[in-house]
Structures are given as structure tokens and as C-alpha cells.
Amino acid sequence: MKLRRYPLAALAAASLLGLAACASSGTADTAKSAAGGSSGGSSQETVIRIPDGGNSGVLALGRKDGSLARALAAVHAKVVWTGTAGAFAPAAQELDANELDVAEGSITSATTALTQSPGFKLFAAVAPDKLGEGILVKNGSPITSVQDLVGKKIAVWHGGTSEYLLLKALQQNNVPVDKVTRVYLQPNQVAPVFASGQVDAWSTWATYSIPAIANTGAHFLVTGGQVDSDNYAVWAVRTAFAQQHPAVVEALYQYLHDNGLKQQQDPAAYINVDTTAGPQAVSPAQKAVELPIDAADGTALPITAADLVRFHAVAQFFADQKITQGFFDVTPYILDINALPGGAG
Missing domain, CATH: 3.40.190.10 (Periplasmic binding protein-like II)
Structure with missing residues (x-):
């Protein structure tokens, strides 16, 4: 709802x-x-x-x-x-x-x-939405685990769902925060950046994940449910x-x-x-x-x-x-x- x-x-x-x-x-x-x-x-x-x-x-x-x-x-x-x-x-x-x-x-x-x-x-x-929010990667991406985010660029927006989900995933998988690059973008700006490969992953929620999965050939690396989200x-x-x-x-x-x-x-x-x-x-x-x-x-x-x-x-x-x-x-x-x-x- x-x-x-x-x-x-x-x-x-x-x-x-x-x-x-x-x-x-x-x-x-x-x-x-x-x-x-x-x-x-x-x-x-x-x-x-x-x-x-x-x-x-x-x-x-x-x-x-x-x-x-x-x-x-x-x-x-x-x-x-x-x-x-x-x-x-x-x-x-x-x-x-x-x-x-x-x-x-x-x-x-x-x-x-x-x-x-x-x-x-x-x-x-x-x-919390266990299925519709999480970290997206494109189909065929070499990123297959949260640990693979080390050295990668992840699109987020500051201080809300997006950043929370990324940080929860990193903590859960013992990945130091400073080993990934957070690229701060407004949520409605990310889709073309993600599609063009300028970022390697996208931490987001269902408003954006649904069209990205349907139209861009993306999938969740991890979902909110998998990172025990309290969002x-x-x-x-x-x-x-x-x-x-x-x-x-x-x-x-x-x-x-x-x-x-x-x-x-x-x-x-x-x-x-x-x-x-x-x-x-x-x-x-x-x-x-x-x-x-x-x-x-x-x-x-x-x-x-x-x-x-x-x-x-x-x-x-x-x-x-x-x-x-x-x-x-x-x-x-x-x-x-x-x-x-x-x-x-």
C-alpha cells in the first residue's frame, strides 16, 4: 500500500x-x-x-x-x-x-x-518492504556478492532508504565502508547513469527498482529482507x-x-x-x-x-x-x- x-x-x-x-x-x-x-x-x-x-x-x-x-x-x-x-x-x-x-x-x-x-x-x-528494495546490479554483472562491491561505485541518495540499505549490506558482510564509493545522486537521476554503466550498482526502493528490473535488465544483489532491514x-x-x-x-x-x-x-x-x-x-x-x-x-x-x-x-x-x-x-x-x-x- x-x-x-x-x-x-x-x-x-x-x-x-x-x-x-x-x-x-x-x-x-x-x-x-x-x-x-x-x-x-x-x-x-x-x-x-x-x-x-x-x-x-x-x-x-x-x-x-x-x-x-x-x-x-x-x-x-x-x-x-x-x-x-x-x-x-x-x-x-x-x-x-x-x-x-x-x-x-x-x-x-x-x-x-x-x-x-x-x-x-x-x-x-x-x-519493511522485504522484496522491492535493495541493491541492484545489471544482469551479467561480475558483481555476485556484497564483497564484490569493494572498489565499485554505488549510486545512493543521502540519509534515507538508499544509503541505509547499502550500509546495512556492507555491515552484514563485514565490508569496510571506505572500500566502496558512494555516488550521491537524486533518485530520479540514477536510471540513465546506472544503465550506461557509470555506476556499478544502485541502492534503491521499489519506485525505481521495479522499472529498472523490468526495463534495464537488472536484478537485486541483495534485498531489504536479506539485509534484515528495519526500514x-x-x-x-x-x-x-x-x-x-x-x-x-x-x-x-x-x-x-x-x-x-x-x-x-x-x-x-x-x-x-x-x-x-x-x-x-x-x-x-x-x-x-x-x-x-x-x-x-x-x-x-x-x-x-x-x-x-x-x-x-x-x-x-x-x-x-x-x-x-x-x-x-x-x-x-x-x-x-x-x-x-x-x-x-
Whole structure:
């Protein structure tokens, strides 16, 4: 159910920045002018600003069939789409600046972002993607093990999923970090660099791995599951919005949870929601790669004490690897969805 399934052409056209998971761009000013709505006793609808999920995923289907609008209308709210879902780093800045209300990212990118833009809280988590993220190499590459990365160039983006997965793989296989070269590129810039052989491997997540495997003749050297990744997907909400409209946050959570379960059962229904043609469409080859990944995905769940232990393991790992300046405790930034009106169901 993660907001991560987009054809590479659409992502490149949007020129997305960032770390692993979700951002918005574009029409934030228009949405901001509508964001003063209030639920509670007022007849005015509360506006909740969410990045557009594009052509695939639970939000895309909810937009098309009206199910998301109905879920929000029950708590006197409506969604305003603020742009295209993409990287989480700019989304965190927009949450902090009151230009966005909700976004999805990874716990790796959220931990890094919270050190700079602490204006949001995490209200739900999805178990780490074991199949769709990892380190890619091209078919026929002489690199057949993590140890073979010594002396090689690996494309990563700083401080999120990409760098985390590479460093986890190196640690697990006792490869010193300084024996590989990290080539820092924006995620949407890597595909042509990887295809042309200017880098030897690419540490990435499903948004990019699916088209690379389908179209470039690539495969995973190791996956997130194989490196024991704790890289949860997380849903973030602007702190002030959660304080003012807790029932809306709970309603959105319930929608995400319920429809994530439905996506597990019928992932094909959540691909190419609007169109099967054009730059936004998932090709048949990509769809074949994506379906088993989607079927294995988890759904949004409340953040538990056990999850928090794993979040802290990520924070400590980033501190140990000098990605962050010391351990960052995300505990104050966790929103207990069970404590909101109606609970988590």
C-alpha cells in the first residue's frame, strides 16, 4: 500500500528530490488557502492536504471510486491533492511550513528529516518492504556478492532508504565502508547513469527498482529482507493538524489500513487506476515485477512499542554510521492512533 509505484518517466518528468518515500509539489499555495476549514460543530469541511498518489495505489483508487471522499465526509472533511507523491525530504519541509498535512515516507528518511523539520508526527507504520528494495546490479554483472562491491561505485541518495540499505549490506558482510564509493545522486537521476554503466550498482526502493528490473535488465544483489532491514514505511501528519482534527487523522488511518488489506488480496486492482497508456502507466513488464511485491506488502498499523524499538535501531545505526549527529529519539514524535476518537479499530 505504500505510495511508491510510479513509472520512471513520470517521476523524471516531475524532477522529484530526496530520500526514500513521499513528498509533494506544485499547488500547495492553492491548497493552503483552503486549509482553514474546521470539523467539530461547524458545517464547514476540514481540508486535509495530501500528495496525489498518481495512477496506482490505495489513494489513487480511493480518489477514483470516491471511497476516500466518503470516508473523510463522515468526519466532515475533504481531501485537497497538493501535487505528486515522491521523496519525503521536501514533504517534511512542507509539513513544517503548513503547506501540507499528510505524507508517507520511510523511517530512515523521517528520522533524518525530524532533525531538521520537527513539525510532524508519525501516526502509522507499514512493515519493511522485504522484496522491492535493495541493491541492484545489471544482469551479467561480475558483481555476485556484497564483497564484490569493494572498489565499485554505488549510486545512493543521502540519509534515507538508499544509503541505509547499502550500509546495512556492507555491515552484514563485514565490508569496510571506505572500500566502496558512494555516488550521491537524486533518485530520479540514477536510471540513465546506472544503465550506461557509470555506476556499478544502485541502492534503491521499489519506485525505481521495479522499472529498472523490468526495463534495464537488472536484478537485486541483495534485498531489504536479506539485509534484515528495519526500514518501515511511515505515515506523517502535521502536528498542529493532528491536534486540531484528530477525528480526521483517525478516519484517514482507518481508510489506509482497510484498503491496504484489500490491496494485498487484489494488488492488480490498484495498478493503472486511471490509465493503462502514457507516461504514468505501468507497463506489462513492470506490472509482472510489481504484483508479487504488492501482494507481500503490509498495511498501515498503529505504531507499537516493538516498532519503536526498531525505529531506534535505525536511529542508532545512522548515528554509528555518521549519517546523523548522534542518536535521535523519535519517541516524542509518535502519535498513538489508538488514543484518537474511535481508536484504530
